[in-house]
Amino acid sequence: xxxxxxxxxxxxxxxxxxxxxxxxxxxxxxxxxxxxxxxxxxxxxxxxxxxxxxxxxxxxxxx
Amino acid sequence: xxxxxxxxxxxxxxxxxxxxxxxxxxxxxxxxxxxxxxxxxxxxxxxxxxxxxxxxxxxxxxxxxxxxxxxxxxxxxxxxxxxxxxxxxxxxxxxxxxxxxxxxxxxxxxxxxxxxxxxxxxxxxxxxxxxxxxxxxxxxxxxxxxxxxx
Numbered sequence: 705x706x707x708x709x710x711x712x713x714x715x716x717x718x719x720x721x722x723x724x725x726x727x728x729x730x731x732x733x734x735x736x737x738x739x740x741x742x743x744x745x746x747x748x749x750x751x752x753x754x755x756x757x758x759x760x761x762x763x764x765x766x767x
Numbered sequence: 768x769x770x771x772x773x774x775x776x777x778x779x780x781x782x783x784x785x786x787x788x789x790x791x792x793x794x795x796x797x798x799x800x801x802x803x804x805x806x807x808x809x810x811x812x813x814x815x816x817x818x819x820x821x822x823x824x825x826x827x828x829x830x831x832x833x834x835x836x837x838x839x840x841x842x843x844x845x846x847x848x849x850x851x852x853x854x855x856x857x858x859x860x861x862x863x864x865x866x867x868x869x870x871x872x873x874x875x876x877x878x879x880x881x882x883x884x885x886x887x888x889x890x891x892x893x894x895x896x897x898x899x900x901x902x903x904x905x906x907x908x909x910x911x912x913x914x915x916x917x
Binding site: 707709714715716717718719720724725727728729731732737738747750753754756757758 | 825827828895899902903904905906907908909910911912913915916
């Protein structure tokens with residue numbers, strides 16, 4: 705699946721710098737989960753992507 | 768960001784405020800400004816950002832028509848937390864502290880909207896803080912992408 709997403713838009717949504725978004729995309733690309741192109745991201749394995757995102761269990765801050 | 772404003776409260780805000788226009792790229796306010804006014808966006812988009820110590824600009828959010836900003840300075844008296852820039856041509860209504868205070872004193876609907884909106888914003892902020900505490904940037908990005916393709 706292909707998403708038309710600019711790194712600047714991702715940065716806004718995740719409250720990250722563009723540099724941090726770029727690094728994070730590289731991590732996911734190195735894992736074989738995504739491929740990136742100009743203004744576009746191809747999701748190569750949605751199930752693995754969701755699994756990668758699962759937070760470690762622990763006590764949340766919100767009450 | 769507060770939830771969508773009820774129509775009657777919107778009319779009260781417009782009646783109590785001043786209609787202002789900003790050109791694309793123009794500053795609306797700067798981080799650190801002492802200004803307790805509340806603003807309702809009538810047209811256009813406003814980008815909120817702050818600058819890191821190394822000079823990197825970090826965008827926090829973009830608000831558009833019908834959305835309101837300035838609730839934290841209004842309620843707390845704290846200075847502006849971000850720079851606000853007109854991303855497009857913007858028209859907004861700016862309601863100074865005194866008339867806004869009068870409005871929420873006499874209008875239960877306005878008071879409820881503000882309190883519920885701030886409560887929800889606080890819940891979202893705690894969720895964001897929680898995810899930042901527990902997840903790396905790449906995990907958060909993976910979560911966002913996985914959600915986007917559902």
